[in-house]
Amino acid sequence: MGPRRGRALRRRLSATIIAGAFLLPNFLGFVIFTFGPVVFSLAASFTNWNLMKTVPLQWVGLDNFLKLMQSPDFHRYFVNTAYLMLGLPVAIAGSLLLAVILSQPLRGVVVYRTLFYLPSFTSGVALFILWKALYNPEFGPINQVLETLFDWAGLTSVKAPTWLTSTQNPLALAVEYAGFSPDQFGLGARDAIIIMGIWTAVGGGNLLLYLAGISNIPQDLYEAAEMDGAGACSKFRHVTWPQLAPTTFFIVVMSFIGGLQGGFEQARVMTLGGPAGTTTTLSYYIYVKAFEEFQIGYASAIAWILFIIIFAVTLLNWRFGSRYVNY
Amino acid sequence: MSITDTRKGQWWFRRGRFYTSHALLFLFALTTLFPFTWMVLASFKPLSEIRQTNPLPSEWHPENYTDVLNSKDISFKKYYFNSVFVAAWVTLLTCFTSSLAAYAFARMCWPGRDAVFKLYLATMMVPGVVTMIPNYTLMVQLHLLDSYLGLIVPASFSAFGTFLLRQFMLTISPSLDEAATMDGASHWRIYWDIILPLARPGLIVLSIFTFMGNYGSFFWPLVLIKSEHLRTLPIGMLYFDSIYGRQTNLIMAASVMNIVPLIVLFVVMQRHLVRGIQLGAVKG
Numbered sequence: 001m002g003p004r005r006g007r008a009l010r011r012r013l014s015a016t017i018i019a020g021a022f023l024l025p026n027f028l029g030f031v032i033f034t035f036g037p038v039v040f041s042l043a044a045s046f047t048n049w050n051l052m053k054t055v056p057l058q059w060v061g062l063d064n065f066l067k068l069m070q071s072p073d074f075h076r077y078f079v080n081t082a083y084l085m086l087g088l089p090v091a092i093a094g095s096l097l098l099a100v101i102l103s104q105p106l107r108g109v110v111v112y113r114t115l116f117y118l119p120s121f122t123s124g125v126a127l128f129i130l131w132k133a134l135y136n137p138e139f140g141p142i143n144q145v146l147e148t149l150f151d152w153a154g155l156t157s158v159k160a161p162t163w164l165t166s167t168q169n170p171l172a173l174a175v176e177y178a179g180f181s182p183d184q185f186g187l188g189a190r191d192a193i194i195i196m197g198i199w200t201a202v203g204g205g206n207l208l209l210y211l212a213g214i215s216n217i218p219q220d221l222y223e224a225a226e227m228d229g230a231g232a233c234s235k236f237r238h239v240t241w242p243q244l245a246p247t248t249f250f251i252v253v254m255s256f257i258g259g260l261q262g263g264f265e266q267a268r269v270m271t272l273g274g275p276a277g278t279t280t281t282l283s284y285y286i287y288v289k290a291f292e293e294f295q296i297g298y299a300s301a302i303a304w305i306l307f308i309i310i311f312a313v314t315l316l317n318w319r320f321g322s323r324y325v326n327y
Numbered sequence: 328m329s330i331t332d333t334r335k336g337q338w339w340f341r342r343g344r345f346y347t348s349h350a351l352l353f354l355f356a357l358t359t360l361f362p363f364t365w366m367v368l369a370s371f372k373p374l375s376e377i378r379q380t381n382p383l384p385s386e387w388h389p390e391n392y393t394d395v396l397n398s399k400d401i402s403f404k405k406y407y408f409n410s411v412f413v414a415a416w417v418t419l420l421t422c423f424t425s426s427l428a429a430y431a432f433a434r435m436c437w438p439g440r441d442a443v444f445k446l447y448l449a450t451m452m453v454p455g456v457v458t459m460i461p462n463y464t465l466m467v468q469l470h471l472l473d474s475y476l477g478l479i480v481p482a483s484f485s486a487f488g489t490f491l492l493r494q495f496m497l498t499i500s501p502s503l504d505e506a507a508t509m510d511g512a513s514h515w516r517i518y519w520d521i522i523l524p525l526a527r528p529g530l531i532v533l534s535i536f537t538f539m540g541n542y543g544s545f546f547w548p549l550v551l552i553k554s555e556h557l558r559t560l561p562i563g564m565l566y567f568d569s570i571y572g573r574q575t576n577l578i579m580a581a582s583v584m585n586i587v588p589l590i591v592l593f594v595v596m597q598r599h600l601v602r603g604i605q606l607g608a609v610k611g
Contacts (some may be wrong), residue, residue: 015437023443038459104344115359129578130365130366299571310454
């Protein structure tokens with residue numbers, strides 16, 4: 001080895017050491033609090049680990065997963081999680097509509113945009129507590145407004161929904177102790193959470209993404225469409241919508257991933273998963289199993305099932321996302 | 328059809344679209360504002376008027392707010408302090424660790440860099456609940472349950488932050504580093520004196536996200552904190568709601584006080600935020 005190559009090697013080695021020093025603080029934290037825990041929780045999901053130490057720690061193989069597959073609770077909470085995600089397409093469509101309106105040269109656009117972003121920015125425990133009061137069947141303003149409307153319209157037999165204490169649902173999913181009663185529109189706790197979720201999400205990050213997407217559409221596409229005599233609707237169908245496909249794809253994937261993990265705060269703050277377990281989502285179920293019953297192994301197994309679904313969606317995103325991005 | 332006819336038609340069409348747009352925006356603004364308005368008005372009412380349908384309080388009761396702040400059952404001021412204290416530390420540490428790592432990813436060449444970066448990206452999609460459980464047991468082992476350290480340290484290493492700042496740093500021209508290296512500047516000097524100041528917009532965005540996220544953080548403090556004096560605002564709010572649940576006016580006053588700092592932050596930082604959200608969605 002000549003002296004020159006030796007020096008170059010030494011320089012590369014010292015550059016690597018310096019890079020390592022820059023990376024180290026973050027990398028250590030990453031390994032200890034993210035990467036390590038991922039591996040650890042996979043291992044835990046194959047054990048009967050219980051923090052209350054009622055049973056000796058044992059490797060139980062796929063037992064947790066098999067038990068989950070046969071558990072009616074798990075199925076119900078899975079359905080609940082999926083049910084709450086029914087609001088996502090509505091929220092996304094709402095964001096798109098608002099974005100189209102807000103990208104016109106109108107007065108007050110910035111004020112509106114700021115205002116619409118407020119719910120998602122302040123979202124959290126305080127807003128959930130607020131909505132709990134809004135939905136209150138005795139004094140909540142939502143039912144006050146509804147009842148005033150019913151009185152005014154002369155509908156005496158119609159009752160307003162009891163929202164967070166009701167197990168009703170418009171899909172008439174079978175829930176114990178619950179039927180479908182049309183005089184309350186069949187609306188129950190899950191629908192209340194969906195409506196609140198739409199209110200929060202419509203003006204949030206998705207609206208901003210759509211606004212950015214629309215501002216990136218080349219103006220000459222619209223001019224060409226106008227030449228061909230396209231009206232507003234057909235311009236939307238043939239220019240805006242296809243040009244926004246990558247944005248929509250990204251938003252749908254992200255909302256789906258978020259929705260699968262959602263519902264924990266709402267359940268903990270507003271309903272404690274009730275009534276009759278109708279607002280218990282998978283993430284709330286994991287919380288109950290891990291931090292109230294201390295069944296770490298079982299809870300890790302549920303978390304991993306969630307992770308596997310999310311991983312599959314992400315793979316689809318990588319596989320097909322690029323197809324939409326290259327227009 | 329003559330030309331004037333079409334023009335007239337278009338004019339009507341434009342007017343129609345103009346009015347429909349404004350009507351829709353106005354309607355949506357009302358829907359957005361209604362819950363907030365009710366919250367603020369309810370927070371100034373006496374308890375007896377919560378049940379009544381009059382929208383405005385007959386008498387304004389600002390003392391609801393001081394009642395909450397000086398309540399003997401809860402220490403709201405302490406919750407405020409804890410939330411801001413924890414969020415500020417996490418923000419500071421996150422910005423520091425993320426920007427160092429981002430510098431290594433964006434401005435330095437070393438073997439295995441892209442592989443490590445892919446590992447970072449891959450873990451960004453791991454649901455929080457997966458890592459939450461092992462982290463909790465780790466805190467039990469380290470005796471960090473029920474402590475500020477337990478709230479701050481695990482939250483201070485962000486893969487997302489590293490990703491976001493790397494994107495920002497990649498946009499800075501490499502000729503700057505080369506010139507500085509020629510002048511004999513060390514990597515630390517380049518990082519501290521050149522790259523960090525230029526990555527300021529990215530740091531601002533990351534700071535806002537991190538601060539907000541930790542100010543409102545719920546799951547982690549909920550499982551970690553047991554003592555009253557360590558409760559953060561969301562946990563304190565939950566506790567307050569459980570013991571004062573029937574006193575809606577006080578609960579609403581507490582909620583208003585909870586979200587006012589967020590609204591102020593938002594209004595002040597709006598410009599940066601909008602850009603940040605749009606940048607965060609750009610895939611690397």
